[in-house]
Amino acid sequence: MLIYGFQSILSWVQLALGIYAAVMLIDAGVRREDAYRAASKQTKGMWLIFLALATALLFILPIMSFLPIIGVIAVIVYTVDVRPALREVSGGGRGPRRGGSSSDGPYGPYNGGR
Numbered sequence: 001m002l003i004y005g006f007q008s009i010l011s012w013v014q015l016a017l018g019i020y021a022a023v024m025l026i027d028a029g030v031r032r033e034d035a036y037r038a039a040s041k042q043t044k045g046m047w048l049i050f051l052a053l054a055t056a057l058l059f060i061l062p063i064m065s066f067l068p069i070i071g072v073i074a075v076i077v078y079t080v081d082v083r084p085a086l087r088e089v090s091g092g093g094r095g096p097r098r099g100g101s102s103s104d105g106p107y108g109p110y111n112g113g114r
Contacts, residue, residue, distance in 0.1 A: 010062075010063055010064070013063065014058060014062070014063040014068070017058050017063070017068075017072055017075070018055060018058035018059045020075065021051060021054045021055040021058050021071065021072075021075045022055050024051055024075050024078050024079060024083070025048065025051040025052055025054075025055050027083065028044065028047045028048055028051050028078065028082075029048060031044065031086050031090070032090060035086045035089050035090045036082075036086065038089045038090075039082070039085035039086050039088070039089045040085075041081075041082050041085060041086070042082075047078060047082060050074045050078070051074065051075065051078060053071060053074075054068075054070075054071030054072065054074045054075050055071070057070075057071040058071055058072070
């Protein structure tokens with residue numbers, strides 16, 4: 001009885017991860033190709049292949065096998081590393097810019113050496 005409950009939980013987790021991987025695949029698909037180059041990440045085609053494979057593996061194979069775990073790692077890398085860099089490069093933040101100008105650097109405004 002306990003094993004069936006554990007299997008049920010794992011199947012729900014696998015379904016949630018598969019749906020999340022599909023959402024990240026769509027997100028990677030709608031980003032511009034030049035944003036990937038500007039963010040110094042792999043090409044858009046590479047990430048689409050990685051995320052498509054991860055999505056397919058999560059829907060086809062059981063979660064406790066080796067390949068879906070690699071797919072989950074690819075989705076996590078896209079989520080925490082590539083996606084924020086793409087949003088920063090393409091200006092995809094939410095809401096208006098908070099102050100600042102086009103001459104602002106990472107540590108504040110650039111004053112031209114004054």
